[in-house]
Amino acid sequence: MAEAASNLQIDSARLWDTIHETAKFGATPKGGVRRLTLGPEDKQVRDWFRNACEAAGCEVHVDALGSMFGLRKGRDMSKLPVGLGSHLDTQPTGGKFDGILGTLAALEVVRTLNDAGIETDTPICIVNWTNEEGSRFAPATMASAAYVGDYTTDDILSRKDAAGVSVGEALDSIGYRGEEIVGARKLGAFVELHIEQGPILEAENKTIGVVDRGQGIAWYDGRVIGFESHAGTTPMPLRKDALAALAEFVLAVERIAKAHGPNAVGTIGEALIAAPSRNVIPGDIAFTIDIRSPSADTLNAIDKDMRSAIAEITARRNVEIALDLIWRKEPTIFNPKLVDAVENATKALGYSHRRITSGAGHDACNLAGVVPAAMIFVPCKDGVSHNELEDATQSDCAAGANILMHTVLALAGVAS
Ligand code: GLV
Numbered sequence: 001m002a003e004a005a006s007n008l009q010i011d012s013a014r015l016w017d018t019i020h021e022t023a024k025f026g027a028t029p030k031g032g033v034r035r036l037t038l039g040p041e042d043k044q045v046r047d048w049f050r051n052a053c054e055a056a057g058c059e060v061h062v063d064a065l066g067s068m069f070g071l072r073k074g075r076d077m078s079k080l081p082v083g084l085g086s087h088l089d090t091q092p093t094g095g096k097f098d099g100i101l102g103t104l105a106a107l108e109v110v111r112t113l114n115d116a117g118i119e120t121d122t123p124i125c126i127v128n129w130t131n132e133e134g135s136r137f138a139p140a141t142m143a144s145a146a147y148v149g150d151y152t153t154d155d156i157l158s159r160k161d162a163a164g165v166s167v168g169e170a171l172d173s174i175g176y177r178g179e180e181i182v183g184a185r186k187l188g189a190f191v192e193l194h195i196e197q198g199p200i201l202e203a204e205n206k207t208i209g210v211v212d213r214g215q216g217i218a219w220y221d222g223r224v225i226g227f228e229s230h231a232g233t234t235p236m237p238l239r240k241d242a243l244a245a246l247a248e249f250v251l252a253v254e255r256i257a258k259a260h261g262p263n264a265v266g267t268i269g270e271a272l273i274a275a276p277s278r279n280v281i282p283g284d285i286a287f288t289i290d291i292r293s294p295s296a297d298t299l300n301a302i303d304k305d306m307r308s309a310i311a312e313i314t315a316r317r318n319v320e321i322a323l324d325l326i327w328r329k330e331p332t333i334f335n336p337k338l339v340d341a342v343e344n345a346t347k348a349l350g351y352s353h354r355r356i357t358s359g360a361g362h363d364a365c366n367l368a369g370v371v372p373a374a375m376i377f378v379p380c381k382d383g384v385s386h387n388e389l390e391d392a393t394q395s396d397c398a399a400g401a402n403i404l405m406h407t408v409l410a411l412a413g414v415a416s
C-alpha cells in the first residue's frame with residue numbers, strides 16, 4: 001500500500017460530531033435515540049445521510065426495501081464494490097451508537113479518502129440497511145436478509161407493524177421505496193463496524209474485537225389463551241389465568257436458557273394482555289421470545305425444552321400456549337480471510353484486540369451467506385446497549401473507524 005495510505009487516520013473529531021449531529025433525529029430526554037425504522041425520524045436521518053453521501057461524491061441508490069447504497073467510484077469499475085456500513089434505525093429506547101457508528105464511520109472513511117486524494121482500485125459502497133432492529137417490523141435485519149435471497153421482496157413489503165401498517169406503506173409514506181431490485185447491487189465483500197453491545201472488550205481492556213462468529217437467533221410469537229372471568233367471584237382453583245401461566249413460562253425460559261449456558265440466552269421482551277382490566281382475570285396474552293446461541297444444536301435443544309415446559313404448564317393450568325417460530329438465523333462463521341484482514345489492520349495500527357463472537361444480530365451476518373464478510377467491534381460503556389444510556393468513547397469509535405478504513409483499503413487496493 002502507498003505510504004500515504006498506510007499512515008492514513010480518519011478524522012476523529014469529525015466522526016464524533018457527525019454521530020452527535022444525527023443523534024438529534026429522534027433524540028430522547030435521557031440522551032438516547034428513538035428512531036423506529038421507516039418512521040418520520042428515520043426519514044430525517046436518511047435525508048441527512050443521502051445529502052452527506054452526495055456531498056462526499058457518492059452516487060446514492062435506494063432499493064425497493066429502502067436500503068441505501070452510496071457508491072464511491074474506483075479505478076476499475078468492472079470490479080464489485082467493497083461494501084461498508086450498518087444501519088441508522090434504533091430501538092424504541094435506543095442509543096446513539098448501535099448501527100449508527102458503523103454507518104457514519106463508513107461515511108467518515110470516504111471523507112478521509114477524499115481529503116487524502118486516494119482513489120481505490122475497486123469501488124467502495126457505503127450502505128444503510130433498512131430495519132436492522134426488528135422492533136417495528138419483524139424479523140430483524142429483514143432488508144439485508146431479502147438482499148441475500150432469504151426472503152422475497154414482496155414477503156417483506158407485506159410485513160405489518162403493531163398498528164397494521166405494512167413495510168410497503170411505511171416506505172411510501174417517507175418516500176424511500178427505491179427503484180433498484182433488492183439484491184441487484186452486488187457487493188464483492190462487506191465490512192461492518194459496530195459497538196460490541198456486551199461487556200467483554202471493556203472488562204479485558206481491549207480496544208478492538210475481531211469478530212469471527214455470530215450467534216444463531218430464533219424468534220417466536222406466542223399466545224396464551226386462558227379464560228377471562230371476574231376477579232372477585234372466580235375461586236382460585238377454577239381459574240384459567242393466562243398471565244399466571246405466562247409467568248411460569250417466563251421463568252421456565254429463564255431456567256432452560258441457563259441450563260444450556262453459558263452460551264445461550266433467552267428473553268421474553270414483549271407481553272400484551274388483550275383488554276387488560278384490574279378486575280378481570282387475564283384470558284388472552286400475546287408475547288414474544290428471543291433465543292440465541294452460537295450453536296444450532298443448542299437452539300434446537302432449547303426449542304424442545306420450551307415445548308416440554310409448555311406441555312406441562314398447559315396441562316396443569318388448563319390453558320393453551322401456542323408458539324410460532326417466525327425467524328431463525330443460523331449461527332454465522334465470518335470469512336477467515338476477511339477476519340484475518342481485520343486482525344492484520346489491528347496489529348498494524350497497534351490496537352489491543354481479541355477475537356470475539358457477536359451476541360447481537362447484524363446485517364453482516366446475512367451478507368456472510370453470499371459474500372466474504374467481517375465485523376469489527378469496539379467497547380461500549382458497561383456493555384450496555386438497546387438502552388438510552390448506551391455510550392462509547394470518541395477514541396474507541398475512532399480506532400474502530402481506522403480499522404474499518406484499513407480493512408477496506410486492504411480489500412479495495414489503492415489505485416494511485
Ligand atoms: C439487533 O439489534 C439484535 O436484536 O441483535
Ligand code: MN
Nearest residue numbers: 098099132194
Ligand atoms: Mn445494530
Ligand code: MN
Nearest residue numbers: 091098133386
Ligand atoms: Mn440493535
